[in-house]
Amino acid sequence: MKQQVLTFILNGEEVAVLVTPTETLLDVLRERLQITGPKRGCDDGECGACTVLLDGEPVRSCLTLALTVEGRTVTTVEGLMVKGELDRLQKAFYERGAFQCGFCTPGMLMVAKSLLAKNPNPSRDEIRSYMAGNLCRCGSYEEIIEAIQAVAAGEY
Amino acid sequence: MREVLYYAPTELTEATAILADHRDKAAVLAGGTDLLPKLNYYEVKPHALLYIGRLGLSSIHNGSSALTIGATTTTADLATHHLVQQYAPALAQAARLSGSVAIQNAATIGGNIANASPAADLVVALLALDASVRLLSHSGQRDVHLADFFLGPHLTILQPDELITQIHVPLSPGKTEFLKLGRRKGQTLAVVSVAVRLQLDGDLCHDARIVLGSMAPTPLRCRTAEHLLRGQKITTDLIHQAATQAIAESSPITDQRATAWYRKKAGEALVQRALLQALDKKEVRP
Amino acid sequence: MAYVLHPTGNKGGGDPSHAVIQLKPDGTYVLLIGAMDLGQGAPTILRQVAADALGVPIEKILVSNYDNLLPLSVSTSGSRVTLIDPHAVVNAAEDLKRQIREWFAQQHEANPEDVEIEGETVYVRGDRERTVMTMEQVAMGAAWGGGYEPASLIGRGAWQPGKYHAHDPETGEMPNVGAISFGAALAEVEVDTETGTVDVLRFAQVWEVGKAINPLLVRQQINGGYCIGAGFALTESCYPYFPSVEYAPEKMGDYFMPTFEDYPQQMIFGIEEVPHPNGVQGAKGFSEGSASGPPPAIASAIHDAIGVWITEFPITPEVILRALEAKQAGVES
Ligand SMILES: Cc1cc2nc3c(=O)[nH]c(=O)nc-3n(C[C@H](O)[C@H](O)[C@H](O)COP(=O)(O)OP(=O)(O)OC[C@H]3O[C@@H](n4cnc5c(N)ncnc54)[C@H](O)[C@@H]3O)c2cc1C
Ligand code: FES
Ligand code: FES
Numbered sequence: 001m002k003q004q005v006l007t008f009i010l011n012g013e014e015v016a017v018l019v020t021p022t023e024t025l026l027d028v029l030r031e032r033l034q035i036t037g038p039k040r041g042c043d044d045g046e047c048g049a050c051t052v053l054l055d056g057e058p059v060r061s062c063l064t065l066a067l068t069v070e071g072r073t074v075t076t077v078e079g080l081m082v083k084g085e086l087d088r089l090q091k092a093f094y095e096r097g098a099f100q101c102g103f104c105t106p107g108m109l110m111v112a113k114s115l116l117a118k119n120p121n122p123s124r125d126e127i128r129s130y131m132a133g134n135l136c137r138c139g140s141y142e143e144i145i146e147a148i149q150a151v152a153a154g155e156y
Numbered sequence: 157m158r159e160v161l162y163y164a165p166t167e168l169t170e171a172t173a174i175l176a177d178h179r180d181k182a183a184v185l186a187g188g189t190d191l192l193p194k195l196n197y198y199e200v201k202p203h204a205l206l207y208i209g210r211l212g213l214s215s216i217h218n219g220s221s222a223l224t225i226g227a228t229t230t231t232a233d234l235a236t237h238h239l240v241q242q243y244a245p246a247l248a249q250a251a252r253l254s255g256s257v258a259i260q261n262a263a264t265i266g267g268n269i270a271n272a273s274p275a276a277d278l279v280v281a282l283l284a285l286d287a288s289v290r291l292l293s294h295s296g297q298r299d300v301h302l303a304d305f306f307l308g309p310h311l312t313i314l315q316p317d318e319l320i321t322q323i324h325v326p327l328s329p330g331k332t333e334f335l336k337l338g339r340r341k342g343q344t345l346a347v348v349s350v351a352v353r354l355q356l357d358g359d360l361c362h363d364a365r366i367v368l369g370s371m372a373p374t375p376l377r378c379r380t381a382e383h384l385l386r387g388q389k390i391t392t393d394l395i396h397q398a399a400t401q402a403i404a405e406s407s408p409i410t411d412q413r414a415t416a417w418y419r420k421k422a423g424e425a426l427v428q429r430a431l432l433q434a435l436d437k438k439e440v441r442p
Numbered sequence: 443m444a445y446v447l448h449p450t451g452n453k454g455g456g457d458p459s460h461a462v463i464q465l466k467p468d469g470t471y472v473l474l475i476g477a478m479d480l481g482q483g484a485p486t487i488l489r490q491v492a493a494d495a496l497g498v499p500i501e502k503i504l505v506s507n508y509d510n511l512l513p514l515s516v517s518t519s520g521s522r523v524t525l526i527d528p529h530a531v532v533n534a535a536e537d538l539k540r541q542i543r544e545w546f547a548q549q550h551e552a553n554p555e556d557v558e559i560e561g562e563t564v565y566v567r568g569d570r571e572r573t574v575m576t577m578e579q580v581a582m583g584a585a586w587g588g589g590y591e592p593a594s595l596i597g598r599g600a601w602q603p604g605k606y607h608a609h610d611p612e613t614g615e616m617p618n619v620g621a622i623s624f625g626a627a628l629a630e631v632e633v634d635t636e637t638g639t640v641d642v643l644r645f646a647q648v649w650e651v652g653k654a655i656n657p658l659l660v661r662q663q664i665n666g667g668y669c670i671g672a673g674f675a676l677t678e679s680c681y682p683y684f685p686s687v688e689y690a691p692e693k694m695g696d697y698f699m700p701t702f703e704d705y706p707q708q709m710i711f712g713i714e715e716v717p718h719p720n721g722v723q724g725a726k727g728f729s730e731g732s733a734s735g736p737p738p739a740i741a742s743a744i745h746d747a748i749g750v751w752i753t754e755f756p757i758t759p760e761v762i763l764r765a766l767e768a769k770q771a772g773v774e775s
Pocket of ligand 1: 044184227343344345695
């Protein structure tokens, strides 16, 4: 299939990459750019492991056709670290054991990041409803809720 | 090797010309939340993809007699926009209960309509609000009542060269409610959903809408049940009768989410509940 | 409310684990073990056990458990790892210390029994001033030779629970081989009798685990077990497919795992410790049991709410409505 150039901002840097029209953003990130933070859990929109921020808002990278992000800004879990420092959410997840296998974590972190940007002090119910599209088979929901609340409370 | 062409026009005339060129070989792409799973699993193999996200169709306006909603307005915008909350609260509620945050950020109202799922949440609310759609092709434009748009599961009157460009929601008074039951609480498709609108004159019901989702090949307006309420004094008894009648008009199937038996049984309770709760809602005043 | 007895390890004998600990030239250790990690943290606790057995900080120990060349751990199943693998690790640590003593005695013309290992310090008892070496020096000497005899200091250990025999039919006495963990689960539910939906409002689960080698990991297993158990109780089914085989889930979207919103408004967990005689430091496994508690606890809370015992999983809204209808009709359900 014919390839064309896709240009977008990925984790703060402009990238140009050759892609085919049917490739998804997840395909391009993982297969062409070796950005393997976003995980492919289902390719069906259901699990949330592939969630990235598009212009700051969480979307499924498996349901986003790559060419549609031309000129836009994509942030993956790789973009959360600043100058070698883990993001506060990453620290809280790490210290509070907010994962077991970690497969859902890159998606969870991106959605949690956008939640706190909109609502710096979310209640337990607000967290449950905002995060509902991200599944965790290991069942780390309790520890994730506590990690987000700990960040909101300024503990990190 | 199969070639697939990708277009992302910024002008409507360009978009309709592309559709006319490719006839039924092109797939319109809006938010992609219905189309991409099919592409990823090779259930559809279009020759061309027409991305309509750059046509400037993502806006909500307040006209003299209707809300005008651009076809690529996202479900997230519908859930939070003040005009929708004020004039079409049932639509805002349906949007909030659709999918999850990351889905809502991509999913569009036009996609929900064109995809024509019997479970489409926004459609159920829009039918209760008497919405219509504007369809545009290279040869012209037409407005169609949403109630006349659907033919069956994933089947509509939309022609291969037509685009949905706008949705019109008439500004009319009434009390509304949208309720949905899924197999679980988070990110779940409707096992049964219901939208109702009651236009009241004191305790007389001037007009009513009762719409069911996932209960027939298309989202369903229960016209006989609506008729039962029209011109009558609203009582709990009448509400029970209307709910029973609404379910009698439905023809649900059994699928992996629920059996037809369950849909009818729970559906009846849901319609009753929606009508009762609507009575307690604040009246929408245009 | 539900009470769970969870047997850990396959108590028939024939369920061994093996471990190897190698002293590296820089005085750190590599623990090689077959116990797979699926996120439950097996390498973490085995690293802790090795550090305790060798008397060194945990940072000195590197675990490798991702290779088919590694020693066998029968499987990561039956909640057996915490009961069985630590024994293999302790045995490997003892074997390594014996080798270090022998090597050290040879270098200093002493008796191996007189060699003292105090964490990272090694010396001959009664001759400390002259013989004392750090473990790093020992490791370097054994690895690089030079003035010393080279030696491969690699400890090996294996362990399995004692042989099983049936309980005595007269006295009821059971052989003390594996271990049983004890759990209690408590659910508070709201049942919508018109639509049949069940909402778990609050859930508490407490486990007696012998010894929590790593309390955070124990907590994760208790709370994680809730999600697996709650899915089993209320939404998930693979076979027989719901409602019949034609509706087998094809994609993930057809399968109903609990989401954050299905998670209770309040979650309480607890850990009790009664050291078990068969466990290293008294520890035993329990994790799978934490998924066994929620289904009966939820079912019994539903019984408490609507007066009907449901005896099938998942308890879908339809199951509830049918049970209520049967009750109404006065039919025994
Ligand atoms: C995990 C998940 C959960 C979901 N949950 C829900 C839910 O709870 N409720 C619900 O109703 N839906 C749900 N959906 C379905 C989907 O999100 C909605 O139907 C959405 O509104 C579709 O919009 P879209 O822009 O993403 O459509 P797309 O996928 O872009 O398009 C869908 C179809 O419509 C056509 N189309 C799109 N726009 C136009 C247009 N303007 N003119 C002509 N044709 C057009 C496309 O060609 C395609 O055939 C869910 C989907 C996923 C993946
Ligand atoms: S991989 Fe995208 S939602 Fe599962
Ligand atoms: S930590 Fe394993 S899926 Fe979430």
